[in-house]
Amino acid sequence: MSEDNLLRDVLRSGVLADLPDRHFIDGAWRPASGGGVMESFDPGRASPHAVFAAGDEEDVAAAVAAAKRAGEGAWKKALPRERGRILSRTAELIRQNSERLAIAEVLDSGKTISEARGDVAGAARCFDYYAGAADKNEGKSFPLGEDYSSFSLNEPVGVTAHIVPWNYPLSTAARSVAPALAAGCTAVVKPAEQTPMTALMLAELLHMAGLPAGVCNVVTGTGSAAGAPLAAHPDISHITFTGSTATGMGVMQAAARNVASVTLELGGKSPNVVLADADLDLALDNVVGAIFENAGQICSAGSRLVIERSIHAEFIERLVRRAQDLRMGHGLSETVNFGAINSAGHLAKISSYLDGARARGLTVATGGNVAADPATGKGWFFEPTVIDDLAWDDPVVQEEIFGPVLAVQVVDDFDEAVAAANCTRYALVAGIFTRDLSRAHRFARAVDAGQVYVNEYFAGGIETPFGGNRKSGIGREKGLVAVHSYCKVKSVTVRI
Known part of the structure; x- marks a missing residue:
C-alpha cells in the first residue's frame, strides 16, 4: 500500500x-x-x-x-x-x-x-x-x-x-x-x-x-x-x-x-522575550510555534511571552489572529496544523487552569475552552489560548500547564525583561528576539536556562546539549x- x-x-x-x-x-x-x-x-x-x-x-x-x-x-x-x-x-x-x-x-x-x-x-x-x-x-x-x-x-x-x-x-x-x-x-x-x-x-x-x-x-x-x-x-x-x-x-x-x-x-515554564527593536514578523512566527506546536505539550515550550510595553498591544492583536487561524482536528488529516491533547486527564488539568484564571478575573485574549474535532465532534482538544498582562506571581505564570496556553508578561525595559524571564522555579529554555546582538549576549549570560535561543525558538539540533537547571x-x-x-x-x- x-x-x-x-x-x-x-x-x-x-x-x-x-x-x-x-x-x-x-x-x-x-x-x-x-x-x-x-x-x-x-x-x-x-x-x-x-x-x-x-x-x-x-x-x-x-x-x-x-x-x-x-x-x-x-x-x-x-x-x-x-x-x-x-x-x-x-x-x-x-x-x-x-x-x-x-x-x-x-x-x-x-x-x-x-x-x-x-x-x-x-x-x-x-x-x-x-x-x-x-x-x-x-x-x-x-x-x-x-x-x-x-x-x-x-x-x-x-x-x-x-x-x-x-x-x-x-x-x-x-x-x-x-x-x-x-x-x-x-x-x-x-x-x-x-x-x-x-x-x-x-x-x-x-x-x-x-x-x-x-x-x-x-x-x-x-x-x-x-x-x-x-x-x-x-x-x-x-x-x-x-x-x-x-x-x-x-x-x-x-x-x-x-x-x-x-x-x-x-518541567519548564520557558520565557520567550520580544524586545521593541525585534523583527516582529519573525518574532510572531516563532512565538506561535513555540507555544502551539504539539498543542503546547512540550517541556521546552515558550509558554511565557515577555514583551516590552511599547509593542505589546499591536503584537497581541496579531498573535490572537494567528491563534484563531490554526486548524484544529485529527492529526492524520493533512489539512490540520493543531492536534489533540494526549489524554482526558490532561485535558481536565489544562481546563482547570482556565477555570482558575477566569475566577481571578484574568484577561483571556483568545481561546480558553475545551473543544473537539470540527469534522467529527470527537477527541480531546483545547483551544489555542492567550492570557494577557499577568502578574508575575500568578499560577498561570508560575506553574507548568503543559498545554496550548500562553502567559503574557508586560515589561518596560531590558532589565525588567531579564527579571521576568528568571521569575519562576524552572530554568530549561529561554528565547529572545532583538536586533541588538549585544543585548542578546547580555541576556544569554543573565538568564538562568539550560539553553538560550536568539531570534529562532527551538534553534539547534541533536548536536546541541539540552537540559535544565533548578527544578527543570x-x-x-x-x-x-x-x-x-x-x-x-x-x-x-x-x-x-
Whole structure:
C-alpha cells in the first residue's frame, strides 16, 4: 500500500494493522508475565486504537537480566566501529519505515502528521549522529613526567534505564538510547503508558539492524507497575528520565538507594522575550510555534511571552489572529496544523487552569475552552489560548500547564525583561528576539536556562546539549556530552 493510501486508510478506519502488543525482551516478543493488557487511546477520537502488554516487576526483572547478560557477553565484545554500523543501519531502517512510525505516533500521541514526520526524521538523524560518535569516545593522557604513562578510559556504565514521556515518544527514546548504545551500554526502555507503540517499533528495528539480543529491551505498562520497579532495580547503573518534576524527584530518590547516576529532564515554564527593536514578523512566527506546536505539550515550550510595553498591544492583536487561524482536528488529516491533547486527564488539568484564571478575573485574549474535532465532534482538544498582562506571581505564570496556553508578561525595559524571564522555579529554555546582538549576549549570560535561543525558538539540533537547571532537571542530553553520561572514567597510571 502506498504511503498516501496508508494514511487515508488509517484515518478512515482508526486502526494501524500489526502494531506490537507485547514486550520486547531479549530479542523476542513476550506477553506480560501476568497476561494483562492495556488499551492505547487515539486522542483525536478519544477512543482506543490498540492494546499492549501491562508489565510489572517480573517483566522488568526479565528485561534487566537480559540487558545485564548482553552487556557482559556479545555487546561487550563488539568493536566500537561495529556499534556505529548498527546505529547507522538503524537510522536507515527508521527512514524506510518513516510513514508507519509517524502514523503510529499520531494515533498514540494526538499530534499532527507533519509534526510526527518531523519527529521520525529527527530520530533517524539522532542515530546517524551517535553512529559517528561510537568509535570516537576517546580518553585523555595526563602529564606526570617521563617516569609515568597515565591515561583514562571511558567505559560503559552498564545497564541503563530509559523512562520516556508521552509527548515525544520516539524522539525522546532515540536521544537517550542511541548515545547509551554508542557508549557500549545496554538498555531497558519504559515508554509512557499513553504512547507505547513507537518505542516497541524502534526496538524491533534495532534488532533488525543487527543489535544482539538483550541489548535493548522495552517493557510497557504503567509508571507504578513497571516504571517504579525499573528505577529501583539494583542492577540499573544509570537512569534517564523525562517527565514531571515531582516524578523526577522520586526517580532520583530511587536511584540514590542504589547509587545510580541520573539524567533528569523535567518541567519548564520557558520565557520567550520580544524586545521593541525585534523583527516582529519573525518574532510572531516563532512565538506561535513555540507555544502551539504539539498543542503546547512540550517541556521546552515558550509558554511565557515577555514583551516590552511599547509593542505589546499591536503584537497581541496579531498573535490572537494567528491563534484563531490554526486548524484544529485529527492529526492524520493533512489539512490540520493543531492536534489533540494526549489524554482526558490532561485535558481536565489544562481546563482547570482556565477555570482558575477566569475566577481571578484574568484577561483571556483568545481561546480558553475545551473543544473537539470540527469534522467529527470527537477527541480531546483545547483551544489555542492567550492570557494577557499577568502578574508575575500568578499560577498561570508560575506553574507548568503543559498545554496550548500562553502567559503574557508586560515589561518596560531590558532589565525588567531579564527579571521576568528568571521569575519562576524552572530554568530549561529561554528565547529572545532583538536586533541588538549585544543585548542578546547580555541576556544569554543573565538568564538562568539550560539553553538560550536568539531570534529562532527551538534553534539547534541533536548536536546541541539540552537540559535544565533548578527544578527543570540535572544533566544534559544530545550532543557528545550525552555519550559521557553513559560512561565511567577509569584512569590507568604505569611507572615506566
